[in-house]
Amino acid sequence: MTPDTPADTFSFTLSATDGAARTGYVSTPRGRIRTPAFMPVGTVATVKGLYFDQVRAAGADIVLGNTYHLMLRPGAERVAKLGGLHTFMRWDGPILTDSGGFQVMSLSSLRKMSEQGVTFRSHVDGAYHEMSPERSVEIQGLLGADIQMQLDECVRLPCTDEEAERAMRLSLRWAERSKRAFETQPKGRAIFGIVQGGAVPALRVESARALADMDFPGYSIGGLAVGEPQEVMLAMIETVAPHLPTNKPRYLMGVGTPDDLLESVARGIDMFDCVMPTRSGRHALAFTRFGRINLKNARHAEDPRPLDEESDCPALRDYSRAYLHHLVRCEEMLGAMLISWANIHYYQQLMAGARAAIAAGRYADYVAQTKEGWARGDL
């Protein structure tokens, strides 16, 4: 989070563009979010394996919390009773929460979808829950989220055009209900509309235009990174971006690899979230300037070099690959912790470099040089 005078309102400032790439900042009562931004995922009130001071030192201005998980454990009302998510997990920067809809559909059981919302049974204890646009906003408000998401329906790809159309239109009706329910929330918070439409350009354009007419403070592009090839995802971003207001932030949900981030920034995306850096860290996969390094591989067993001796992150600079390989082979938790820390730092540095390159009008060169580094590999 950048040291700045907290705003008492939510706003977006576009500082520079380079082609379709943009850099700027989102102002919130809890501080600024420099964009393009990568949001570490703090699923159940923790960015798995890291302390929040490490998350901040890595350069993160904002973290994501998952409404589905937090409503089940410890419960939204309980988090509110304990002072809200910022106090609960001791993170004083902005927090973005999702609506819960995506994880209801991917994690819960016995789901029933209707115009009213979705009913489901918890994957934790089988308890019955109802999630409507109004209840999702209520839960996100109880958590104290600075940026909230409308409830939507995200269809897996590939799907039929009819299925994509049905889910997109339902999501538009839920967008209106979510925005109306949000009106009772404290000043300074924001709710984003979510563009749906599967891989059907006409549906994506209709969704983006309808949400733009509703005048949301920000816009998410959903329904992607759900099994489609990267070129389909990028094509949908190119289709949608021209129909979103340039003076509002664009957030691509659930994305992605370092390459996904660079290519999506080039097409006008400002914000990202993904479990990739921490989930990969738990699976011994490090993302570095030299590309991916799988520390399970025996070739690291006697390599005294760190992952990146030029990094200012201790996890990248101070620990030998041999040591990381040893921890991984012994299934020691410190292995997952150090590689997750390294990955979160790498993602933040990737975005910091993108912001500087866009401001200097050299984003295409930045992408090319970054990819050359990955291709050169681990010398």
Ligand SMILES: CNc1nc2cc(C(N)=O)ccc2[nH]1
């Ligand atoms: C990991 N991929 C991913 N796609 C997503 C889409 C949505 C959405 N609401 O369409 C939410 C979370 C998502 N995560």
